[in-house]
Amino acid sequence: MVDAVLAGHSGADMQVQAGSPVDVTLAFTPAGSAVLERYRAFAAAVPKGPAQHPVWVEAWGATSSSRLVMMEISHRGAVVLMMPLEIIRRRGLTIARAIGGTHANGNFPASDPSFARNLSAELTHEIDRSIRRSDLDADLVLVERQAHEIGGHANPLAALASTESPNVALAVDLNNGFGAVLDRVGRKRRLKKHRAQTRKLEAAGGFGHREAKTEAEVEALLAAFLQQKGERFRKLGIENVFTDHQRFFEQLFKRSLAEAETPFRLHALEVGDKLRAVTGSSHLGDRVICEFSSIAEDELLQVSPGDFLSFLNIEAAADQGATVYDFSVGDEPYKRGWCDLVSTQFDVAVPLTLRGRAYAALLIAASRAKRQVKSNERLWSMVKRLRRSKAAASGATAEADD
Incomplete structure (x- = not known):
């Protein structure tokens, strides 16, 4: 697990060496009905998280005003990963995140297991670079609370991990x-x-x-x-x-x-x-x-x-x-x-703009602070008591744990 901002890497770090055999393409496309039908067919045969199940994606698309896009990775001409995302506005930024927001836990992109097994550092660098150089109209790609594995299959986005999520999974x-x-x-x-x-x-x-x-x-x-x-x-x-x-x-x-x-x-x-x-x-x-x-x-x-x-x-x-x-x-x-x-889960934050880079750094710092608080039983109990007392006194509400 890398507990650092990926944006901190230099451009040279992200470059694929000239003449390398990397053959990977990445695209963000509007998730219209035809794309969702193709996604349903692809996801039926590969591992995926609950929030990446076509039923979840289609239900969210039918009830949310968010714009949906599909992140799609192809390797050597074959589709190996599809990840539906929603475009939201938060604190003045445009963010592409996993569909479902805080309700989406254990996220895991629909992906070919063999792709994750054979994912090299070179391929990982090219995927990261492709996201950063995409024409997606957003400041940040943020996929939080991702599972490292499902059914023994590794998550191919784990190589892009920015930080560990604050909450453990039991x-x-x-x-x-x-x-x-x-x-x-x-x-x-x-x-x-x-x-x-x-x-x-x-x-x-x-x-x-x-x-x-x-x-x-x-x-x-x-x-x-x-x-x-x-x-x-x-x-x-x-x-x-x-x-x-x-x-x-x-x-x-x-x-x-x-x-x-x-x-x-x-x-x-x-x-x-x-x-x-x-x-x-x-x-x-x-x-x-x-x-x-x-x-x-x-x-x-x-x-x-x-x-x-x-x-x-x-x-x-x-x-x-x-x-x-x-x-x-x-x-x-x-x-x-x-x-x-x-088990632990991880977050991926890939900034596409300078504002996205600054916000990613803040998110990672906040996540680290939450982990420290929640790992200290005495301190976490104190925080929860203070939150309840404040709510009882003022009728206000605090943010949910996740």
Whole structure:
């Protein structure tokens, strides 16, 4: 991981030696319907992150006012990487970023695995140089929260890494089944707790593990999630990053119903005819990623409905053959109680203008500072207390963790 501004390299560093065998082209093209159809065909056969799934891209394009472009890399005449980006304005700059903004975690460009395996320093330099010299009307290409690998396949953009993302990602290894998970986390203690929760939920009217299978169910579960999450964010003094994207999430989960593998799914714990916890997850290959979750802060809060739903979701994922249940970015105690896999993600910031270079430097410095704060448990706890106190006193909200 390179913890430095890539823009700091001299022009000579980026040059490919004369007579080298590099044969790579890079282009940014408007992501119209024809390009998106070609992207869907390409992405179907290669590894990709959840936010690079065609359903995610198409849902965002249908509900966002952002202009979409496709970054496309070809090597020796064959397309080897396609990465949809959106053009946004931030603090007076024009930025090309991963589609989905802060909701896009574990980003991974749709790419030919053999390209990443054989990616040389020379090719990497040429890709970096091509981005910088492109005619893209932007100050900065910024792709944050990228996964280093998916399913054993390396991310070809890792060679361009500018800095490590502030938040770690936590996951559960399911390779040996749910029984092995219970053995690792303390089978006796975990099952005792689960039985106690089951008795309390039965006494409260019985419970059900629901999955949204129709558009009406998508609307119902998503509405419960937004209400629960909104209340939680208000109490924590955190900006509600879901408020402006309700239409996107509705489209994402509704469109997913029409896909053979149902890549995005909503689950809920229903107790006494009320939804007490909700999760939204992506299902790509043998990996299940919990993208978001919420709980109802009511009379059953002490029963830990979110933890109970996690138990059911992880058990179901293992039974369905998944090898990893990923809680995505963010380090929280409830995740640590399950997880045995810890990974980092990285950010790529390639400036195209002087203003983009200055902003990239600020972003990297801020990311480094966040990592230092979050790696200090005492300091991070203090920051969260101050944020809650400020919100309670003024009604203002702070920025979300990510």
